[in-house]
Each structure stands twice: as structure tokens, then as C-alpha cells.
Amino acid sequence: MRRRGNGLAWLGLGLGLLGVVTYFTWIALRLPPRVQFLRDTALLNLALVGVALGVSVEAIRHARSRAQGWPVLAPILGVLNLAVAVLFILMLYRFAALPAPPNAPQVGQAAPDFTLVDDTGSPLQLAALHGKNVLLVFYRGHW
Amino acid sequence: MFELQGLQLRQSEFDRRNTQIVGVVVDTPEQNAEVVRDLGLGYRIVSDPNLTAIDAYGLRYEQAGQPPIAHPASFLIDANGTVRWRDLTDNYRLRPQPETILTAVDDLRAQ
Numbered sequence: 001m002r003r004r005g006n007g008l009a010w011l012g013l014g015l016g017l018l019g020v021v022t023y024f025t026w027i028a029l030r031l032p033p034r035v036q037f038l039r040d041t042a043l044l045n046l047a048l049v050g051v052a053l054g055v056s057v058e059a060i061r062h063a064r065s066r067a068q069g070w071p072v073l074a075p076i077l078g079v080l081n082l083a084v085a086v087l088f089i090l091m092l093y094r095f096a097a098l099p100a101p102p103n104a105p106q107v108g109q110a111a112p113d114f115t116l117v118d119d120t121g122s123p124l125q126l127a128a129l130h131g132k133n134v135l136l137v138f139y140r141g142h143w
Numbered sequence: 144m145f146e147l148q149g150l151q152l153r154q155s156e157f158d159r160r161n162t163q164i165v166g167v168v169v170d171t172p173e174q175n176a177e178v179v180r181d182l183g184l185g186y187r188i189v190s191d192p193n194l195t196a197i198d199a200y201g202l203r204y205e206q207a208g209q210p211p212i213a214h215p216a217s218f219l220i221d222a223n224g225t226v227r228w229r230d231l232t233d234n235y236r237l238r239p240q241p242e243t244i245l246t247a248v249d250d251l252r253a254q
Contacts, residue, residue, distance in 0.1 A: 032148070104201040119190075124187060135163070135164045135218070136200075142172040143170035
């Protein structure tokens with residue numbers, strides 16, 4: 001029975017790692033925009049990481065009830081699993097954080113004009129588009 | 144890139160609302176031509192390697208050891224050249240959804 005507890009502990013860590021690794025497969029797969037939420041919110045990954053932590057807790061309880069004194073392996077794997085989960089959440093919400101750009105034009109202000117070369121090599125002036133609404137999308141590009 | 148693709152899927156709805164999409168990025172026109180071709184974009188991307196527009200909009204983003212790029216941001220500008228809606232994301236993974244932007248366009252047109 002001791003071994004089954006350890007098996008659960010490994011399963012917990014394995015699921016936790018799977019939950020994190022599959023997040024990067026969403027990115028590598030270049031998901032179509034309709035399922036972009038899988039990548040943006042990482043809901044499935046966070047759910048899997050949550051289940052994994054539950055399995056780890058269960059493994060520790062199981063090992064604890066079978067062992068004389070405190071079991072070692074299950075708590076160690078559980079802590080590792082927790083560390084993986086914490087890193088993943090930090091990566092999603094903390095490391096991806098951007099400082100606010102304080103000098104960006106406010107709503108109600110005039111949009112600064114510019115002339116830049118487009119993808120066909122022709123110049124495009126923002127002001128020349130007046131008469132239409134313009135959605136200007138700044139993005140990070142190839143990096 | 145995902146964002147550009149998402150906007151492309153709804154482009155006809157932007158067209159119907161008399162709204163032109165323009166992408167701005169530090170990449171070269173050649174790289175942008177590739178993106179337009181690969182994603183089948185029906186709108187233009189302008190190249191801003193010297194950060195002219197990016198600086199005019201206060202969006203320069205620098206990280207040690209990397210060339211400067213734009214802080215991802217979207218601005219809805221009306222026919223008179225006034226900013227009417229904007230989104231300055233605080234997390235580079237998260238960009239405004241096309242629905243959100245279309246709602247902003249509708250609000251602008253309702254006024």
C-alpha cells in the first residue's frame with residue numbers, strides 16, 4: 001500500500017508538469033483565434049494543475065495513513081508539484097505584466113499623425129484616412 | 144500575431160462600420176508583407192523601425208539586451224482624428240477581443 005501512495009505522488013507531479021507543458025503546445029500549435037482563450041486564459045492548464053495538486057495532497061494523506069512516522073517521498077513530490085504550479089501562475093500573471101505607458105494619448109485627445117511605409121512599400125499617412133474610423137493596433141512583432 | 148488573425152476574422156464587420164484597421168510594428172515592410180500573406184490579412188501593416196509612431200504614442204518598450212519594441216496597444220480613432228477608445232494591456236498575453244472593439248465602434252457611432 002505504501003507503493004500505491006508513492007504512485008499517486010508521482011501521478012500528481014506528472015499531471016502538474018503535463019498541465020504546464022501543454023500550455024506551451026497551445027502556443028506552438030498556433031491555435032486559431034476562435035480557441036484563443038485556451039492560450040489567453042490557460043483555463044484547461046490551470047484546471048489540470050489544480051487536479052494535480054489535489055492528487056498530491058491525496059497522495060500525502062494516503063502515505064501518511066500507511067507509514068510509521070512521516071512519509072518522505074510523497075511530501076517531497078507534493079512540494080515540487082506546488083513549486084511548479086506557483087512558477088506557472090507567476091509566469092502567466094506576473095512575468096507577463098507590462099508597465100503602464102503614461103504618455104499614451106488619452107481618450108478625447110488628438111491622435112498623433114504619422115507617415116510610415118506599409119507592407120506593399122507605399123507610404124501611409126494616418127491623417128489621410130480621416131473620414132473613416134481607424135483602429136490602430138500596435139503589436140510586438142517578430143522578436 | 145494572434146490578435147491580427149482574430150481581427151481579420153471580423154474584418155467585414157469593421158468594414159461595415161466604416162472602420163479601417165492598421166497594424167503598427169517595428170518589423171520591416173518585407174516581414175510585414177509575409178505576415179499579410181501568411182495570415183491572409185485584408186488590412187495594412189505599417190513598418191516603424193525607428194519608433195516614430197511608437198514614440199508619438201508613448202509606447203516604447205525596452206528590455207535589457209533587446210531592441211526596443213511597442214507596448215501592445217489599440218486605439219480607436221474617429222473620422223476627425225480624435226482618440227475615442229483605447230486599450231493598453233498590462234499583460235502581453237492579453238489583447239482586447241474583437242467583440243470588445245466592435246462594441247466600442249458601435250458606441251462611437253451611436254454618439
